[in-house]
Amino acid sequence: MQSISNKRRLSALKARASVFAALGDETRLSVLVKLSNGQPQSIARLTAGTDLSRQAVTKHLRVLANVGVVRSLRVGRESLFKLEPQPIEDLRDYLDQVSRQWDDALARLKAHVEG
Amino acid sequence: MSDRIEKTIELKAPVSRIWRALTDHQEFGAWFRVRMEGPFVPGQVARGRITYPGYEHIQWEAVVQKMEPERLFSFTWHPYAIDPKQDYSSEPSTLVEFSLRKIPAGTLLRVVESGFDKLPANRRHEAFRMNDEGWSIQVKNIAEHIEQTPA
Numbered sequence A: 001m002q003s004i005s006n007k008r009r010l011s012a013l014k015a016r017a018s019v020f021a022a023l024g025d026e027t028r029l030s031v032l033v034k035l036s037n038g039q040p041q042s043i044a045r046l047t048a049g050t051d052l053s054r055q056a057v058t059k060h061l062r063v064l065a066n067v068g069v070v071r072s073l074r075v076g077r078e079s080l081f082k083l084e085p086q087p088i089e090d091l092r093d094y095l096d097q098v099s100r101q102w103d104d105a106l107a108r109l110k111a112h113v114e115g
Numbered sequence B: 001m002s003d004r005i006e007k008t009i010e011l012k013a014p015v016s017r018i019w020r021a022l023t024d025h026q027e028f029g030a031w032f033r034v035r036m037e038g039p040f041v042p043g044q045v046a047r048g049r050i051t052y053p054g055y056e057h058i059q060w061e062a063v064v065q066k067m068e069p070e071r072l073f074s075f076t077w078h079p080y081a082i083d084p085k086q087d088y089s090s091e092p093s094t095l096v097e098f099s100l101r102k103i104p105a106g107t108l109l110r111v112v113e114s115g116f117d118k119l120p121a122n123r124r125h126e127a128f129r130m131n132d133e134g135w136s137i138q139v140k141n142i143a144e145h146i147e148q149t150p151a
Helices: A002-023 A027-036 A044-049 A054-066 A084-113 B015-023 B024-032 B121-127 B139-147
Strands: A070-073 A078-083 B006-009 B034-036 B045-050 B060-067 B072-077 B094-105 B106-114
Touching: A002 A027, A002 A054, A027 A044, A027 A054, A027 A070, A044 A054, A044 A078, A054 A070, A084 B006, A084 B015, A084 B024, A084 B072, A084 B106, B006 B034, B015 B024, B015 B072, B015 B094, B015 B106, B024 B034, B024 B045
Parallel strands: none
Antiparallel strands: A070 A078, B006 B106, B034 B045, B045 B060, B060 B072, B072 B094, B094 B106
């Protein structure tokens, strides 16, 4: 049991690190912003109105898809891309958890120096 | 959207007392719940063992960055690195900074943990400028951002 939960925790840690890294790029964030209405969109649509090439957008979509933030769907002959909010929500949960740990640690520090 | 955690706390004790509680390895260990092997030295790895019940098998490790007396103490570490069999050295590490400031009531302590995505701070700030509430961003926030700035 222990090793399974450790493994799961470890893979979660790796996944988080890569989601953070994938999101840490302005172009990719702007792609996510376009996808955030929940509607699947084509590469052409995502490229329109930007000074990015189709290839560049495709490359960024691939990075986002690799960490599970974006999913591609096949509709007829076209590939559409859709936002998957779960990994981003997981990141938020993770940071909330780290944040609570700091609250606890600082409360102990306070008791330590004021006590 | 920022990837940093920031905490500020007022402590009713002089700066010198807080500095000792942070940087004396035994005092640090008492409240941080780590049994440290030795003192903190800038540029060196500090090791210890977690004393938090249920986690005693876990080694605690950090690399001390700066020790500017009564002002700044910082180290890098791997948050949540709690599998003893795993080598975390290739995982991203975060920077933890404790800054102290004298206030009438005692000391204002600020703790910042940053670097969850390993990007230079300025770029991160730029990329995440759409909100500064930490990673509490959700799809909803992004959607609101779009409404304000139509493509």
